[in-house]
Amino acid sequence: DAKTTQPNSMESNEEEPVHLPCNHSTISGTDYIHWYRQLPSQGPEYVIHGLTSNVNNRMASLAIAEDRKSSTLILHRATLRDAAVYYCILFRNSGNTPLVFGKGTRLSVIA
Amino acid sequence: NAGVTQTPKFQVLKTGQSMTLQCAQDMNHNSMYWYRQDPGMGLRLIYYSASEGTTDKGEVPNGYNVSRLNKREFSLRLESAAPSQTSVYFCASSETSGTGANVLTFGAGSRLTVL
Numbered sequence: 001d002a003k004t005t006q007p008n009s010m011e012s013n014e015e016e017p018v019h020l021p022c023n024h025s026t027i028s029g030t031d032y033i034h035w036y037r038q039l040p041s042q043g044p045e046y047v048i049h050g051l052t053s054n055v056n057n058r059m060a061s062l063a064i065a066e067d068r069k070s071s072t073l074i075l076h077r078a079t080l081r082d083a084a085v086y087y088c089i090l091f092r093n094s095g096n097t098p099l100v101f102g103k104g105t106r107l108s109v110i111a
Numbered sequence: 112n113a114g115v116t117q118t119p120k121f122q123v124l125k126t127g128q129s130m131t132l133q134c135a136q137d138m139n140h141n142s143m144y145w146y147r148q149d150p151g152m153g154l155r156l157i158y159y160s161a162s163e164g165t166t167d168k169g170e171v172p173n174g175y176n177v178s179r180l181n182k183r184e185f186s187l188r189l190e191s192a193a194p195s196q197t198s199v200y201f202c203a204s205s206e207t208s209g210t211g212a213n214v215l216t217f218g219a220g221s222r223l224t225v226l
Binding site: 032034036041042043044045046049085087091098099100101102103104 | 115142144146152153154155156159169170201203213214215216217218219220
């Protein structure tokens with residue numbers, strides 16, 4: 001299975017943009033890039049996903065490198081509520097392969 | 112919408128006792144999953160069920176059994192609990208795998224302590 005590599009932790013100031021990187025150099029053509037986040041003492045929640053093109057939704061933006069070997073989750077204005085662990089996951093669109101989570105990036109937001 | 116409901120939220124067991132964690136979803140999802148999360152770690156997949164009537168092992172299935180009772184419910188059973196199974200357990204459901212979305216919806220978690 002293709003793996004992802006994320007920094008263990010990052011820090012951001014409140015109301016500033018945050019760029020969370022993810023490397024996935026062994027990604028295959030059928031792998032979708034998914035992002036989830038886990039707030040303290042809660043279950044993970046879906047953030048965004050994409051295949052080749054950049055994606056935007058109400059929570060965040062996903063920028064995917066042209067060679068697809070890396071991606072960046074962008075939070076446009078970090079709030080204290082965005083402090084969480086962010087997981088970058090590859091989902092293979094074939095058969096019934098479930099999502100496999102790594103350790104993610106712990107984002108701290110400073111007021 | 113309740114989403115994914117897990118019971119119980121907290122449980123303390125003695126080594127060797129058995130128990131079942133219950134999970135139910137009301138979103139008509141085909142796929143359901145059980146993950147465990149140890150302190151400071153990411154989630155590890157225990158078992159999953161791609162559709163009613165099917166179950167498959169994940170990364171860490173040893174010591175667990177599952178039952179996909181119907182489309183709504185997916186239970187996780189510990190036959191003889193061990194201290195190594197102390198963890199927070201998350202149930203999740205999703206649309207049928209095979210699409211790019213496969214967005215998982217998680218329950219709030221069940222915190223299990225085995226003494």
